Amino acid sequence: MHSRRISYNKIVAMNVACQFDTLPERAETQRGLIAVAMSGGVDSSAVAALLQQQGRSVVGLTMQLWNQRRLPELQADGPVQHRCCSLDDVYDAKAVAQHLNFPHYVVNFEKQFEARIVRPFVDQYLAGRTPIACTNCNTEVKFEPLLRMARQIGAERLATGHYARIRKNDDTGRWELLRARDETKDQSYFLWGLSQEQLSRSDFPLGELTKEEVRALARRAKLPVAEKPESMELCFVPTGNYVQFIQAYSQERGTPLQNREGEIVNQTGDVIGRHHGVHNFTIGQRKGLGFAAGKPLYVLSIDPEKNRVVVGEDDVLRKTACEVEGVNWISCNTPSAPLRAFAKIRHKHEPAPATIEPLDAGIVRLNFDTPQRAITPGQAAVLYHGNLVLGGGWLR
């Protein structure tokens, strides 16, 4: 397979005044033992098979993150199958470990998951934002307590089924995050929050493979999950219905959502309709506005203070500038001068060229060359130079 150490010096130097820290050498613990975060899906199962084929000693860890028996009203549509955190997936992961004959453990992170992922997710929606849970789950659960546990049990690194690449820049001494070779599967958009320490302890063996190659690998290894369909929904909302989840969760928390009705206004502030709570809306949304208009109208912005949803036509939805907070520079030091990069503002967005202007600590302004549609607070902006992830942050 590909070496993690690739000599690399051209790209970043361009217009980023990067002064790279040097990392202390990694302490090699129980050389060879590697932990694999196994969701029970085909990708992470293939990782386990691949590492084993490379002669690594593998231990599988499956996180128990959310009790599916909670909020039973969300399961009215019959058994939900093949969703992360469901018992079926845990059994699938166990079946793969048994098939490949390596130790596997289910580890409980329900408390951390609820505190760090589920509660903020719901709070953000109620504050009129459109959060992404997967980014925080990576930064604050997978590559935090799970990675720590992997190291505590003697593994030197944690491997996951993410489609992305990590490499060490020998010139700068820095660990860099790159897009996956399979651009259609690339998940670097969800990984920009990782620290140097986290990257140095992580392994993404699928970064150089296409999804088809991964399936083929799984079939060759006769993995019981080789033909398992992919899960597309957020793991703790298996129905995909966020609004229903937010209501049920708020109810369970003892803060039921009551009377969150508010006004739908146009850009000049005229009231043109009413809504049942800002958590029902996301920027750029057209459906579900509850009224018919001559020209198609879209959600332009959400004002949680006034409990208002502002709507307008498509051309107003496009904006040239936005601010990003909580910025993490992965592959370089914090720049002091403006730089050019491609910015991706949601998972399915084609990265657009922009000038990145550093403001205060952890805050940058993006000035796009051309207006971008539906820049949505709560989503991430990830900055690329070619395949290299420079960093990312939260749209505000």
Added chain:
Amino acid sequence: MNRVYLDYNATTPVEPDVLDAMLPYFSGEFGNAASIHTPGQRARGAVETAREQVAALIGARPQEIVFTSGGTESDNHAIFGIVNPLVSGPFPNLDKNDDGPPQRHVLSQHKHIITTALEHEAVLNACQALEKDGVAVTYLSVDRDGRVAPDAVRRAIQTGRSDPNSFPSHVPPATSLITIMHANNELGTIQPLEEIGRIANEADIYFHTDAVQSAGKIPIDVNELQVDLLSVSGHKLYAPKGIGALYIRGGTRLRQLLYGGHHQRGFRPGTENVAGIVGLGKAAEIARLSLAEDAQRVSTLRDKLQQGLLQRVPQSRVNGGAAPRTPNTTNLVFPGIEGEALLIALDLKGLACSTGAACSSGAVEPSHVLTAIGLPPEEARASLRFSLGRHTTSADIDFALSVVPAAIAQLRELSPTYQKAVAHE
């Protein structure tokens, strides 16, 4: 890899002599113990021998033993058999030892159960199911060593007598059942059953005990303990999984849990698991004969392990150490670690032990037992149980003493909370 097993409270290996006794009953002696013909009679004979062997272990009469599928069924049978959740049932404290038809019936909301906060889930969840049907349940708290106070049992008893002066007359709940485990699975703590049994007997209330963790480890005499019902599990005493027994004191009015044929005098229908029953009988016999010697040897090894860990691991403490315990169990808290991670780290080094109770997915959930003895959640999660058995050797203990302290040191080094706490001191 060298593997050392210190999780005998979870399950035990089938003793070779037990297996030998069972083997003929799979193919050669395959008869149905309910059949009239000779093969059936031979199977019946084996079942009845086993019944005597199990009865002898606990000082019961053979006809008071009913074979079940295991501890969980025995517990459920005892609880649901005494406290009928559906509509009505006999007043047990009037009907006890009375073979005639029940004289009075009471509604479920007038029934009451006394149990403790650290029972096994087979008891706790059965009681919770009855609560949903209106039965009142008192979950007695325990002290920091996991012991329940007999006086607390006495105080919790409800007579069901209404106050003659009150109008309209109100029928308060009457205690139908006291169910308190003999020895706790996580701590090894032994409850003062003699005193509780006396209290139950004086109040004329049925008394059940889950003796799954004590049978074969410490002497049991159902008459000394004054219990009416007692659960035993085969695989905790070197018999196979899937076989257990329920002691039912003669004269106890117990509803059946399962409906079917007339096997086991109607108490427990279903074709008898002859091989399993033979195994349980043989295991009970071996346990009865070797109990004193085993207890002596195992407790010496347990104490060596416990002392060794206390000496080698800074800040470690024993949970429930001040109470009388089963000779094979010790539960220690190692502040600053996650028991889950320690369990995995030790397993990867070849040492099997346990923390908390496993849930359906296999993930570890905080132990309700450790919470019940007042441990804060972080200490409950930092606790580990070692349970020894008949085959544990001194070398096993030496192995544990070599790997556990090192694993804890590694965990603590990578634990931000522990490092912070150390820096603070």
